[in-house]
Amino acid sequence: NAGVTQTPKFRILKIGQSMTLQCTQDMNHNYMYWYRQDPGMGLKLIYYSVGAGITDKGEVPNGYNVSRSTTEDFPLRLELAAPSQTSVYFCASSYARDANSPLHFGNGTRLTVT
């Protein structure tokens, strides 16, 4: 079982460049999420989706965009990369959006913007 797969694992971007972080899950989960993890700051929710075609902002959405055209895929787009977006990005999925449905995380994309 692959679970949640994220690509790429690492990326270095120059300021102003754009990129898409890919995320796919094979558990047929309706709910998918993007988090960023910074030292001393914990996991912060960027965007989430409750199903194909439906997305919503999380706690820190500025500078990011998402789309959800299929149940499996939930890409995160950075349009104009800034040093403040240097972070580790985690995609996650769950069966439902409540405490009884644990989050299943991918192994992250480590992004550096210089």
Add this chain to the structure above:
Amino acid sequence: QKEVEQDPGPLSVPEGAIVSLNCTYSNSAFQYFMWYRQYSRKGPELLMYTYSSGNKEDGRFTAQVDKSSKYISLFIRDSQPSDSATYLCAMSQTDKLIFGTGTRLQVFP
């Protein structure tokens, strides 16, 4: 004041020790309490989940919730080097989920 506070560590203990990891919180509406374990260069994975106050045991792990004190703990008995990881507490009310910053644990042989 952060909604969830967690000591970042690192906490370094010898193999076989009892480990206590803790979080405090300020939002009395939190009802569900979780512990996630995160190995280096990996994503977090759910370790334990409890609802409301009380204890829950799973093998060498015990999760404890004290809602009156707004304090949760994770105890690890007979700690092993394979327990070396970052432990994140998480709390939720309905669909709002808040993570602690994580405590890094190192268990040395």
